[in-house]
Amino acid sequence: MAEQTRKLVLGGGTAGVVTRCRDFTRRALADWHWPAGAEAEEDVLLLVSEVVTNACLHAGGPRELVLRHAPGLLRVEVTDDSPEPPVPRPPDRARPGGHGLILLQRLARGWGCVPSPPGKTVWLEVPGPAAPAPAGPEA
Numbered sequence: 001m002a003e004q005t006r007k008l009v010l011g012g013g014t015a016g017v018v019t020r021c022r023d024f025t026r027r028a029l030a031d032w033h034w035p036a037g038a039e040a041e042e043d044v045l046l047l048v049s050e051v052v053t054n055a056c057l058h059a060g061g062p063r064e065l066v067l068r069h070a071p072g073l074l075r076v077e078v079t080d081d082s083p084e085p086p087v088p089r090p091p092d093r094a095r096p097g098g099h100g101l102i103l104l105q106r107l108a109r110g111w112g113c114v115p116s117p118p119g120k121t122v123w124l125e126v127p128g129p130a131a132p133a134p135a136g137p138e139a
Helices: 017-031 039-059 100-107
Strands: 004-009 062-070 073-080 110-116 119-127
Touching: 004 017, 017 039, 017 062, 039 062, 039 073, 039 100, 039 119
Parallel strands: none
Antiparallel strands: 004 062, 062 073, 073 119, 110 119
């Protein structure tokens, strides 16, 4: 199977964008036969929420969300208009938030940021869901 790509153009707004991106991602994963409600799907939806929320909070909102699916791998890319790369900060129990990049580090196979003038693209990669085990011979 060749790589399949889905793109959602958002234009930089923030109203309802996290929900739109999660719904878009959920539909794409279903089309790519990821098991609905499985841990792999839930992890991807959480990570999409985090990177889109960061774009909303720190960059005026995302310009686009791109999903690239290849055998065994999903790459998520969120582009915004701020050239400032994400900076991990230590969580502060007195303030909400600050956990998004920690989640990326723990749940994604890899993540990073590349310039995408006038802003940047934050990307993350996660392994695809495990293939079901082949059925054994009847006993």
